[in-house]
Amino acid sequence: EYLGVDVGGTLSKIVYTTGDYWEYKKMPTTQINAVDHWINSHFNNPVIHITGGKAGLFTQKSALPVKKINEFEATCEGVRWLLEEKGLLSRTGSRFMVTNVGTGTSIHFVNGDSYERIGGSGVGGGTLLGLSYLLTGEDNYDEILTLGQNGKGENLNITVGDIYSHEVPPISGDLTASNFGNVSRMKEESFSKEDYISAVVRMIGETITTMGVQAAERLKTDSVVYIGSTFSHHDTLKDIIKGYTELRGKKAFFLEHGEYSGAIGAFLNK
Template structure:
């Protein structure tokens, strides 16, 4: 049997075929010995291929070496596979991976290149949320963020123009967290969390849309575990990408792209 592994900064992702069906699994990178134990139990005789920043660490826990793949190669290959499987025949697009950090690639058929990235990503979601509210459980943070209201924390373009006709859409955020010291009290934990998601979503979207413009493509494909159980991030990214004039796709199971790419190379 075969196993593709993406050992990332936060989560180790696995992709494999079970009874002919592409199947996924994940274990937190903080529990690397558990990840190694799972591999040994479930895939002792399997052919393995690993990618991601924690590849070497995982191999040291496993006590054996395995085939390795360059991370960006694996991510782009896996994402292309998922796109095709999900019925999209897009071949040129910007691929934005919102993992612990965010990486942006230009994909053109079989070719791909990294166009940039930002430290604002899923790790920022977790870290800022904790600093602002004390919450540290991913699912809890994301479900709370859904009940939040950004109106008293984020400054919109329309707030600045107050009734006047703004030169850009009034719905755009002029300043994330920019309204905090401008009067209105407020800010429940849910509001703060919604604004953290807004900051991350709008930052990665803005960079992606600029990259799409530079690369001459209209489509941005978003992947990464930051979209898992995170309706608010998904909504913000979809809406903001359209508002900025590009066409978004948030790929289902996109967080397993790297693991799928690794699986496909063994």
């Protein structure tokens, strides 16, 4: 029985098929022994196609035989497969960017059958957890999601419109000029945990969008496909990114189960 496994810096993703359908499973990479145990208790003689930065940790801990697959190739392969399955390739075109927001962020360019890693950033899902913890003391992922959805993060920022207060700005006044830059307002007003986390979410969303959009501009494509567990259940982050991508003249695509792209690509690599 075949399995695709993506052992990421934070979460391990497992995919396999039952008939015509994908089955999905996610577990924390910190509990790598539980991942091994789960596979052993659900499969007889599994053939594991493994990818992700912590694939080596799994192979060290597990007695199961594995075939290692390159993470970036697997990710892009999986994205293409999901786009095709959902009938979205006609909308993205064959040239598009993939922005994978995991613990960190990686940006890829897919052009037909070829893939290229364009760049990345240390600003990612891990940043959301870390800055939220520093600012509020919260370390529960679901709690962080809920708090962030109920705050007004914009108030901690300075917009282009704030700076160009007495004339028409040369670029959209709605663009953020400085995330967390509004120190004078911070001194005058008090902000809640909700506001802090909301501002963190906004900074991460805007930073990630900017990188992908700039790469898209350079590589002459309009489509940016966003994947990674950082988006799962996170509608506010998706809204910010969608809005900001469109404000920058590009199209944003979010894939259901997009965070399983690496595992799917590994699975498909036969």
